[in-house]
Amino acid sequence: MPTALIRRPSSRLAEGLVTHIERRPVDLGLAFEQWQRYVDALHDTGWRTVEVPAIDECPDSVFIEDTMVVYGDLAMIARAGADERRAEAEAAEATVLEQGYRIARINEPGTLDGGDVLKIGSTIYVGQGGRTNAAGIQQLRDAFAPLGAEVRAVPVQKVLHLKSAVTALPDGTVVGYEPLVDDPAAFDAFRAVPEEAGAHVVLLDDDRLLMAASAPKSAQLFEGLGYRPVVVDISEFEKLEGCVTCLSVRLRR
Ligand SMILES: NC(=O)NCCC[C@H](N)C(=O)O
Numbered sequence: 001m002p003t004a005l006i007r008r009p010s011s012r013l014a015e016g017l018v019t020h021i022e023r024r025p026v027d028l029g030l031a032f033e034q035w036q037r038y039v040d041a042l043h044d045t046g047w048r049t050v051e052v053p054a055i056d057e058c059p060d061s062v063f064i065e066d067t068m069v070v071y072g073d074l075a076m077i078a079r080a081g082a083d084e085r086r087a088e089a090e091a092a093e094a095t096v097l098e099q100g101y102r103i104a105r106i107n108e109p110g111t112l113d114g115g116d117v118l119k120i121g122s123t124i125y126v127g128q129g130g131r132t133n134a135a136g137i138q139q140l141r142d143a144f145a146p147l148g149a150e151v152r153a154v155p156v157q158k159v160l161h162l163k164s165a166v167t168a169l170p171d172g173t174v175v176g177y178e179p180l181v182d183d184p185a186a187f188d189a190f191r192a193v194p195e196e197a198g199a200h201v202v203l204l205d206d207d208r209l210l211m212a213a214s215a216p217k218s219a220q221l222f223e224g225l226g227y228r229p230v231v232v233d234i235s236e237f238e239k240l241e242g243c244v245t246c247l248s249v250r251l252r253r
């Protein structure tokens with residue numbers, strides 16, 4: 001059974017960082033409900049979840065995906081591009097170690113957020129932009145090249161993270177909302193979707209895609225391609241530039 005790491009939202013969630021969009025008030029009660037439904041959707045589709053202990057003093061800690069990049073048997077612990085988020089990594093490292101992964105770490109001066117990393121087979125795209133720098137990319141390449149991965153840097157300027165702009169379907173096609181993709185030609189196969197949140201899919205299995213309720217037209221598009229969207233409302237996390245990918249770390253080994 002595949003495992004996903006998750007982290008309960010902080011009671012200070014509403015103070016989370018906002019960079020590219022205007023701040024809107026977050027309904028904390030609704031956020032907790034939406035988080036629970038997100039976790040339920042994972043369970044309903046055959047995933048086991050493991051909770052990283054919550055860290056109340058970090059408002060953005062629910063966005064657990066940013067704390068690491070896992071490839072093969074190696075978990076590369078990130079060094080957050082935003083100082084406010086550095087403390088999130090420690091407990092996440094301990095939890096992934098308990099799951100049997102080897103550990104490596106991004107070290108100073110490198111910075112990297114897990115949300116900037118998109119894996120498609122043995123190709124690992126890394127967004128270089130606001131949160132991830134060249135030293136971080138170099139360290140990621142050094143760590144994963146021995147495992148057979150090719151790390152390719154791509155620009156990210158228009159959104160927070162690479163995976164805010166693009167993710168990939170099970171067949172490897174990269175999907176993105178074109179106005180927010182810096183360089184669609186950087187990817188071997190690119191398909192445009194009609195909504196910003198339509199660019200965010202979590203691969204639940206070979207044909208089911210976890211998606212946000214804010215992208216109904218994109219869900220229809222994917223249905224037309226033979227996939228089955230599983231839809232969750234994550235409006236309160238979207239107000240903080242979060243998406244379906246960043247609320248879990250999928251351990252697929
Ligand atoms: N991987 C992701 O898309 N993470 C979202 C992080 C949102 C959080 N408010 C941040 O600015 O770091």
